[in-house]
Amino acid sequence: MLDVAATRFRPFEVVSKVRESTTITSFRLAPLERQHWRSFEPGQFLTIRVPDRNGGHVLRNYTVSSSPREEGTYRITVKREAAPAQDVPGGLSSCWLHDEIEPGAVVEIDPPRGAFKLDRASCRPVVLLSGGVGLTPTVSMLDVLARESDRPVWFIHACDSAAVHALRAEIEELATLRPGITLHVCYRFAESGDLETGRCHSAGFLTRVTLQGLLPLDDYDIYMCGPRPFMQALYGILTSLGVRKERIAYEFFGPASLLSETEQTTAQPPMTRTTEAATGEDGLHVVLQKSGHELIWDGSSESILAFLEAQGVEPEFSCRAGVCGTCEQGLVSGEVDYFEEPLDQMPPGRVLLCCTRPKSSIVLDL
DSSP: OOOOOHHHHHEEEEEEEOOOOOSHHHHHHEEEGGOOOOOOOOTTTEEEEEETTTSEEEEEEEEEEEESSSTTTTTEEEEEEOSSSTTTTHHHHHHHHHHOOOTTTTTEEEEEEOOOOOTTOOOOOEEEEEEGHHHOOOOHHHHHHHOOOOOOOOEEEEEEEOOGOHHHHHHHHHHHHTTTTTEEEEETTTTTHHHHHHSSEESSSOOEEEEEEEEOOOOOOEESSSHHHHHHHHHHHHHHTTGGGGGGEEOOOOOOGOTTTTOOOOOOOOOOOSOOOBBBBBBBBETTTTEEEEEESSSSSSSHHHHHTTOOOOOOOOOSSSSTTTTTTEEEOOOOEEESSOOOOOOOTTTEGEEEEEEEEEOOOO
């Protein structure tokens, strides 16, 4: 069988390697053949083949931190994940990039993809919220907003200290391109003089009071990316301030319920188990064979995965973009449409939940 994944990856040369902070480095990638560069939307990511310790390879996703207007190259900005303990290895891919990859090296990447991207058609004010190296998508978004829009923008970034604050000069320069862009930096461990000199604007954690003081009442588009504790805290603050959940877009590898641990969602009551789903007058059905749930597809969800999550069902997933294969499930009956081409071809009777919608009523082996 043709290795579909192998046909998608293309060789790119590392043309520069720039230290952005004590822990974060940027890598500029250019295709060996120019036609292999693909345009992207701010917020999307690349998938890179990384050698593993057993002679094979693993796949890792890195957000493109450069501007979409910089045609011909991509920039990824990566934090080196050091070993948390003496007997625990460091991050496989981040250590490989930081320690072994130098300008002139060739890496294999898959074109940009991902549903976490800036809605350029919206006219609403924008809040870009990031923690640590989670600023990689928001910097790309800020570039587009600063150059191509007059929408009010609040760029709010939290990190441990000035030593690990990446891309600061670039962000400050973008903020000067036009009026209406507000920057706020919060250092968890601010040092003497950081506040006085303007290196940061608040210390400790981003709080409800801080956000209330920064953001006037309005209907915002919010884009959020960072470590899980940061995401959980900010999601809770934003929803408590009355921000509608559909206005909060986030890059998060894990069940959406983890962002709000106290929020309980209830699945539809179980129905009689069946192995065939019929399309009734009320629309398409999504039947979960193992649990006996029969759900009515309402057409408003971006994918089968998002639909199931909205019903309180949480299948395993990671990338949400057809790359990792974590959300692969058995398709007992019915047909689906792929709105994002998966990295690997799905065999008959299997489906990726994150990048499909029902074409007919379906039965899943769930």
